[in-house]
Amino acid sequence: MITRFCLICIFLSGTCSIKAQSFLQKADSLLTAGQYLEAGVAYERVLFTETSPALRFAAASGKTQSLKLRGRYTQAIDFLNTQIQQTSTDSLLFQLRQEQILCAYLAGQFENAISLTDRIAYLHPDLSLSPVTQAVRILSLNELQRWPEAAAYFKQLAHGAGQDTTLITVYNQLPKLKSVKKAQWLSTFIPGGGQFYAGRPGEALLSILVQSAGLYFGVVSFMHHYYLSAWGVGAALFGSFHAGGVRRAEVLVNQYNAKKVNAFNEKLKAQTLQLAGQQKE
Numbered sequence: 001m002i003t004r005f006c007l008i009c010i011f012l013s014g015t016c017s018i019k020a021q022s023f024l025q026k027a028d029s030l031l032t033a034g035q036y037l038e039a040g041v042a043y044e045r046v047l048f049t050e051t052s053p054a055l056r057f058a059a060a061s062g063k064t065q066s067l068k069l070r071g072r073y074t075q076a077i078d079f080l081n082t083q084i085q086q087t088s089t090d091s092l093l094f095q096l097r098q099e100q101i102l103c104a105y106l107a108g109q110f111e112n113a114i115s116l117t118d119r120i121a122y123l124h125p126d127l128s129l130s131p132v133t134q135a136v137r138i139l140s141l142n143e144l145q146r147w148p149e150a151a152a153y154f155k156q157l158a159h160g161a162g163q164d165t166t167l168i169t170v171y172n173q174l175p176k177l178k179s180v181k182k183a184q185w186l187s188t189f190i191p192g193g194g195q196f197y198a199g200r201p202g203e204a205l206l207s208i209l210v211q212s213a214g215l216y217f218g219v220v221s222f223m224h225h226y227y228l229s230a231w232g233v234g235a236a237l238f239g240s241f242h243a244g245g246v247r248r249a250e251v252l253v254n255q256y257n258a259k260k261v262n263a264f265n266e267k268l269k270a271q272t273l274q275l276a277g278q279q280k281e
Contacts (some may be wrong), residue, residue: 024055027062031069040066047083056083057092064099073107076100094124098133110140131157131276138272142265147174154272161278170271175260183249194249198256207245 027042039062046059060083067076080100087093097120104113117137120129129137134157141150151171158165178198187194192207 024058031062031066036066036069053087053089053092060096068103068106073103076103077107094127098130101133101136105136105140110143113140131279135272135276139269142268145261147171157275157279161275170268175264177257177260178253180250180253183253184246187246187249191245194246195252198249198252200252
């Protein structure tokens, strides 16, 4: 009787496992076909009905992939939080946390990506970060312009790829950025000075001409005793364009710096991803 009961349990367990595998394969086929929303729902069905850690991990990974392909990176981070709380296997937890780090980077949450990377090193001290996760940490530090820290991790990644770290010079020439405060100060005391400092001589000349015109009109009106026009038109014109010139100088410097930083970081990104591809998992 006991033997028969055990056989029945084994049969039912095997049947449920086959069904779960079937649901998972269906979800995978939907993902491959580009039906990301439908695939996500199918993966959720597996997560709702299945208790096997391996099958749940496969479903969670598939669900995350479907969200990433839809550009829902923040939603993927929240979803992975729920799966991390329900997973007890250390190696699977480690993989889910690494996937969460990647999603944080893709969502533009660079501080969060770095924080999660520091946390995973603390929670899983015996496991090594994948090359992709190492690259994500470097890229996040680059985006935050924390280049000295990124350089140290870049050398670690290069060492893992078998490169001679003494020959690495990519971080030796950091972009020279302009000061927003200096641009504001120049525009305040020298019309067009901030725009010229930001590398826009054309806008600098235009600012000088407009502010000079307002000042000239105000002085001439005042000398001819048209005091209302002097203050209401000349002074107002000069004041508004002067204040606008200060604000414009700030915008131009920020644009200049962003262009320099993006160009530098893109160069670093290409080399970082190349090293990550060369390193063995």
